Amino acid sequence: MPGTASLPPRSLAVIGVGLIGGSFALALREAVGELRVVGYDRDEVNLAAARHLGVVDVAAHDIAAAVREADLVLVAVPVGQAGSVLEAVAPALSPTAIVTDVGSTKGSVVQAARAALGSAFERYVPGHPIAGAEHSGVRAARADLFQDRAVVLTPVEDTDELPRDIMRKCWEACGARVEEMSVARHDAIFGVVSHLPHLLSYALVYDIATRVDADTFFRFAASGFRDFTRIAASSPEMWRDISLANRDVLLLEIARYREQLDRLSDLLAQEDGQALEAYFRLAREARRNWNETP
Amino acid sequence: MPGTASLPPRSLAVIGVGLIGGSFALALREAVGELRVVGYDRDEVNLAAARHLGVVDVAAHDIAAAVREADLVLVAVPVGQAGSVLEAVAPALSPTAIVTDVGSTKGSVVQAARAALGSAFERYVPGHPIAGAEHSGVRAARADLFQDRAVVLTPVEDTDELPRDIMRKCWEACGARVEEMSVARHDAIFGVVSHLPHLLSYALVYDIATRVDADTFFRFAASGFRDFTRIAASSPEMWRDISLANRDVLLLEIARYREQLDRLSDLLAQEDGQALEAYFRLAREARRNWNETP
Numbered sequence: 073m074p075g076t077a078s079l080p081p082r083s084l085a086v087i088g089v090g091l092i093g094g095s096f097a098l099a100l101r102e103a104v105g106e107l108r109v110v111g112y113d114r115d116e117v118n119l120a121a122a123r124h125l126g127v128v129d130v131a132a133h134d135i136a137a138a139v140r141e142a143d144l145v146l147v148a149v150p151v152g153q154a155g156s157v158l159e160a161v162a163p164a165l166s167p168t169a170i171v172t173d174v175g176s177t178k179g180s181v182v183q184a185a186r187a188a189l190g191s192a193f194e195r196y197v198p199g200h201p202i203a204g205a206e207h208s209g210v211r212a213a214r215a216d217l218f219q220d221r222a223v224v225l226t227p228v229e230d231t232d233e234l235p236r237d238i239m240r241k242c243w244e245a246c247g248a249r250v251e252e253m254s255v256a257r258h259d260a261i262f263g264v265v266s267h268l269p270h271l272l273s274y275a276l277v278y279d280i281a282t283r284v285d286a287d288t289f290f291r292f293a294a295s296g297f298r299d300f301t302r303i304a305a306s307s308p309e310m311w312r313d314i315s316l317a318n319r320d321v322l323l324l325e326i327a328r329y330r331e332q333l334d335r336l337s338d339l340l341a342q343e344d345g346q347a348l349e350a351y352f353r354l355a356r357e358a359r360r361n362w363n364e365t366p
Numbered sequence: 367m368p369g370t371a372s373l374p375p376r377s378l379a380v381i382g383v384g385l386i387g388g389s390f391a392l393a394l395r396e397a398v399g400e401l402r403v404v405g406y407d408r409d410e411v412n413l414a415a416a417r418h419l420g421v422v423d424v425a426a427h428d429i430a431a432a433v434r435e436a437d438l439v440l441v442a443v444p445v446g447q448a449g450s451v452l453e454a455v456a457p458a459l460s461p462t463a464i465v466t467d468v469g470s471t472k473g474s475v476v477q478a479a480r481a482a483l484g485s486a487f488e489r490y491v492p493g494h495p496i497a498g499a500e501h502s503g504v505r506a507a508r509a510d511l512f513q514d515r516a517v518v519l520t521p522v523e524d525t526d527e528l529p530r531d532i533m534r535k536c537w538e539a540c541g542a543r544v545e546e547m548s549v550a551r552h553d554a555i556f557g558v559v560s561h562l563p564h565l566l567s568y569a570l571v572y573d574i575a576t577r578v579d580a581d582t583f584f585r586f587a588a589s590g591f592r593d594f595t596r597i598a599a600s601s602p603e604m605w606r607d608i609s610l611a612n613r614d615v616l617l618l619e620i621a622r623y624r625e626q627l628d629r630l631s632d633l634l635a636q637e638d639g640q641a642l643e644a645y646f647r648l649a650r651e652a653r654r655n656w657n658e659t660p
């Protein structure tokens with residue numbers, strides 16, 4: 073087996089120096105002490121800011137230049153771009169460098185990596201840090217973004233053990249707790265607890281916004297609406313990519329959710345107050361229990 | 367026309383001394399200086415606390431005792447109980463006292479008031495303060511709860527002008543801005559911006575909580591889930607009542623919302639990234655614009 077980069081990485085390439093990519097650079101640098109970070113971003117202004125802020129040491133002109141001397145390559149672009157990015161990474165990758173990503177879906181990215189990386193695929197570790205993204209862009213990047221957060225790795229059968237261990241240790245050095253699961257389980261879980269709520273939230277806002285008298289509705293929307301629709305302010309591009317990438321799961325889950333709406337409609341039509349209260353009570357208990365989980 | 371209580375009220379009866387009822391007592395007392403507040407609550411512990419905290423001056427043994435000498439009677443109970451409360455209020459009501467409520471639905475309460483109050487119905491002013499209710503109970507009551515908040519009054523054709531003016535002035539004295547609209551419009555608007563989101567939120571939590579592997583889903587639920595489901599921690603009893611009371615609107619709106627889900631499903635099935643992005647973008651713009659409205 074060809075050698076793989078050892079710990080700790082000394083040279084990191086970040087492709088997509090946004091909140092997540094930027095924060096990983098800051099966190100890893102803090103953890104390992106000495107780290108050379110080369111960044112690339114399709115947005116030149118953002119890349120310049122990353123350089124200016126010291127999030128990256130060098131702003132590369134293109135992906136190949138960024139990747140050439142890296143021990144570790146972090147792909148932190150919208151999941152719809154992962155394929156083309158990995159195709160640009162592959163030819164410039166050193167024979168021992170590790171590649172990893174942070175995408176909100178794993179199935180589509182793993183598939184793209186398999187196609188793009190060839191024999192380097194065994195050095196690719198699929199990853200997904202569960203870290204807040206209310207703000208975006210490199211100016212929001214923080215070294216402690218992953219502190220006490222979960223990071224999910226979804227290595228596949230072909231993934232070598234050493235790259236996997238190295239990524240686990242890197243994330244733990246950033247303060248995160250690392251969990252592993254299959255690609256399919258990841259996309260199923262996050263499809264329900266993250267992707268579906270975004271779609272449901274977008275759908276309500278869209279429904280209201282496209283009414284003739286939308287203004288009146290918005291005028292009287294208050295705190296409940298605010299919380300429920302906060303995630304409808306999320307990046308349309310990012311969520312287009314995630315929705316398409318996790319399409320199969322989402323189609324299934326939307327259908328399943330529709331059954332809940334059918335059930336509630338039936339209870340309302342039958343004026344079954346007891347059943348409605350029991351339904352809401354079960355949900356409230358579950359929500360409260362979740363809220364209290366450390 | 368029989369006389370009506372003049373401004374300011376000197377004696378207030380609060381039936382249901384919770385967050386809203388209690389806050390109205392505190393706010394009105396602060397506004398008018400001298401105000402005798404008699405409270406009644408089916409929960410003796412809550413009523414005792416209201417007395418102890420000085421939210422009410424007198425804790426009455428029953429509704430009739432509370433109402434007997436009041437200029438103004440505020441009904442602040444779950445909307446499903448409004449009917450029986452108004453039936454108890456009616457016989458004890460003085461010939462000039464005003465009755466008002468704070469329920470989240472207006473159609474059902476107005477109907478109950480018409481049946482219960484007889485000729486006193488013209489002195490009933492239907493109302494709904496749009497004020498935060500994350501906490502509940504008299505201990506959460508605050509004099510400034512309605513400061514800069516909207517209060518909607520939905521007087522009907524039979525409602526006398528003087529009681530209506532008096533209620534407007536009372537709410538304005540509490541710091542609120544008062545808006546008027548028809549009962550139907552009120553229930554249509556709040557059905558969409560408040561009632562429906564609560565049902566949608568309950569439905570997602572219920573869906574997850576009733577899965578065999580619910581624990582795993584909750585384990586990876588994060589900030590998006592938190593915001594979207596915050597309102598699923600709301601009172602099951604209150605929302606049973608609201609759902610039943612605004613049933614017709616909710617059945618309509620659930621059906622309408624289902625169309626949005628159908629639309630999103632179609633776009634996903636067709637892998638129409640452009641349309642998905644446009645959909646999410648429209649929603650985000652609307653949400654951002656709403657957020658910025660003072």
